[in-house]
Amino acid sequence: MAVDFEKLILDLVTPLVIHPEDLLVKKFSEDETSITLQVLVNQEDLGRVIGRSGRIANAIRTIAYAAASRLGKKVNIDFDSF
Amino acid sequence: MKSIRFETKTLNDSAIQYAAKELRVNKDFVELNVIEEKKSLLGLNKSYVVEATVDFDVIKDGIEYLKTLLENMQIEAVIEAKQLDERQVLFSVEAKENPILIGKNGKTLDAIQTLLKNYINLYIEEYHVILVDIGGYKEQRKKQLEILATKTAMEVVKTKVKTRLGRMNAYERRVVHTKLSDWRDVTTESEGDEPNRFVVIKPNKK
Numbered sequence: 001m002a003v004d005f006e007k008l009i010l011d012l013v014t015p016l017v018i019h020p021e022d023l024l025v026k027k028f029s030e031d032e033t034s035i036t037l038q039v040l041v042n043q044e045d046l047g048r049v050i051g052r053s054g055r056i057a058n059a060i061r062t063i064a065y066a067a068a069s070r071l072g073k074k075v076n077i078d079f080d081s082f
Numbered sequence: 083m084k085s086i087r088f089e090t091k092t093l094n095d096s097a098i099q100y101a102a103k104e105l106r107v108n109k110d111f112v113e114l115n116v117i118e119e120k121k122s123l124l125g126l127n128k129s130y131v132v133e134a135t136v137d138f139d140v141i142k143d144g145i146e147y148l149k150t151l152l153e154n155m156q157i158e159a160v161i162e163a164k165q166l167d168e169r170q171v172l173f174s175v176e177a178k179e180n181p182i183l184i185g186k187n188g189k190t191l192d193a194i195q196t197l198l199k200n201y202i203n204l205y206i207e208e209y210h211v212i213l214v215d216i217g218g219y220k221e222q223r224k225k226q227l228e229i230l231a232t233k234t235a236m237e238v239v240k241t242k243v244k245t246r247l248g249r250m251n252a253y254e255r256r257v258v259h260t261k262l263s264d265w266r267d268v269t270t271e272s273e274g275d276e277p278n279r280f281v282v283i284k285p286n287k288k
Contacts, residue, residue, distance in 0.1 A: 003154065003155060003156055004154065007154055008151070008154040008155065012151060012197060014108065015108055015111075015147065015204075016108075016200070018103060018107065018108065018109075020108060020110075048204075051200065055196055056196070056197065056200055058193070059192075059193035059194075059196040059197045059200075060193075062190055062192075063193050063197070065190075066155070066185055066190040066193075067154075067155040069182060070182070
């Protein structure tokens with residue numbers, strides 16, 4: 001069974017945000033070598049999801065990367081606000 | 083426990099939303115308790131004094147967060163949590179696929195720890211140190227580092243030439259510094275910039 005990256009990231013990010021209703025994780029594109037995901041959050045939550053000098057964002061990227069390693073794919077994640 | 087008191091006219095979702103915003107947490111964890119009911123003279127305007135608390139248990143919710151993460155990664159694992167002291171909790175994970183979870187030089191392990199620590203500390207008032215270990219990796223790494231530190235230090239004492247160790251993260255450098263802190267013949271120092279910071283072991287002049 002394939003890993004559902006959208007759910008993986010959603011479950012990681014949801015407890016961090018104050019406005020879960022504005023949280024959106026979408027797969028942008030996927031090919032043989034890479035997957036690109038877009039994470040959209042409320043403006044107020046962006047800082048929390050990214051963290052000080054990108055610590056949280058990078059931790060999320062590392063975990064997604066590990067989850068994709070069995071598929072031999074790279075994962076790109078963009079964080080942005082509305 | 084994080085909490086606030088405020089006055090509200092209604093006890094519906096908007097009160098919870100307000101509390102969640104003030105407490106700066108996700109509203110799913112907010113619990114409202116009515117402290118007092120206030121009525122105006124004619125009894126037309128009713129309002130409530132409520133206390134909103136964050137319903138969160140470090141161990142229970144911490145394990146829950148890790149469990150969801152591992153399920154989503156489709157890795158079977160057993161998770162245990164241990165309160166080391168009042169403000170320090172260790173989460174141990176034993177999985178079928180430990181190497182994936184640990185990553186190169188423990189990179190993935192560090193990422194998991196960063197996220198969990200960040201998550202837990204958002205919901206509690208007093209800062210907690212959160213440690214994550216996977217398959218005893220950290221403990222084993224600590225032993226290796228201590229052996230490396232001791233061996234290198236002995237060499238430094240003998241040759242009186244300062245020696246630098248390979249790049250290490252903050253936790254690993256700490257292990258080396260701590261191990262050699264009671265040695266009188268050598269001093270240790272961290273040099274370089276993250277992520278290429280390393281420990282130098284120097285001989286003490288007599």
